[in-house]
Amino acid sequence: MFATLESTMIIDHAEQLASLVLQSEVVEEYRRSFYILRNDKEAQQLIREFTKIKDLYEDVQRFGKYHPDYRKITKELRDIKRELDLNETVANFKKAENEVQSLLDEISVHIGQAVSVHVKVPTGNPFFESSCGGGCGSGGSCGCKAS
Numbered sequence: 001m002f003a004t005l006e007s008t009m010i011i012d013h014a015e016q017l018a019s020l021v022l023q024s025e026v027v028e029e030y031r032r033s034f035y036i037l038r039n040d041k042e043a044q045q046l047i048r049e050f051t052k053i054k055d056l057y058e059d060v061q062r063f064g065k066y067h068p069d070y071r072k073i074t075k076e077l078r079d080i081k082r083e084l085d086l087n088e089t090v091a092n093f094k095k096a097e098n099e100v101q102s103l104l105d106e107i108s109v110h111i112g113q114a115v116s117v118h119v120k121v122p123t124g125n126p127f128f129e130s131s132c133g134g135g136c137g138s139g140g141s142c143g144c145k146a147s
Helices: 005-023 025-039 043-062 072-086 087-114
Strands: none
Touching: 005 025, 005 087, 025 087, 043 072, 043 087, 072 087
């Protein structure tokens, strides 16, 4: 591939955009919440327990309800998942993670629309989806629009 002035400029702009994203308040909040999560002993213990039960659950799933420990492990998984979700540190991290994802989704939609209205941009975010089921990428012919 030959480097042209246009491709070099696109790469420069992409690097500038990446730098701006990394310096954004949203990403800084993500980093703070990640640091807090990594240093929260209770949250880390819950994550280890959840991972252990999840591995057991995956083994049980091979046999489904016919596995002798199906009900027990399924209940344990739901209980630890609920405890994990209610942990304040974990909840704050998930919120920050979702905010970063929303920022990246919004940037992706704007870049895609700048290239062509027919570019498909899978965001997985209902904010960018319409009643047609969302993410269809038909260029707005079904009513999908990114605002």
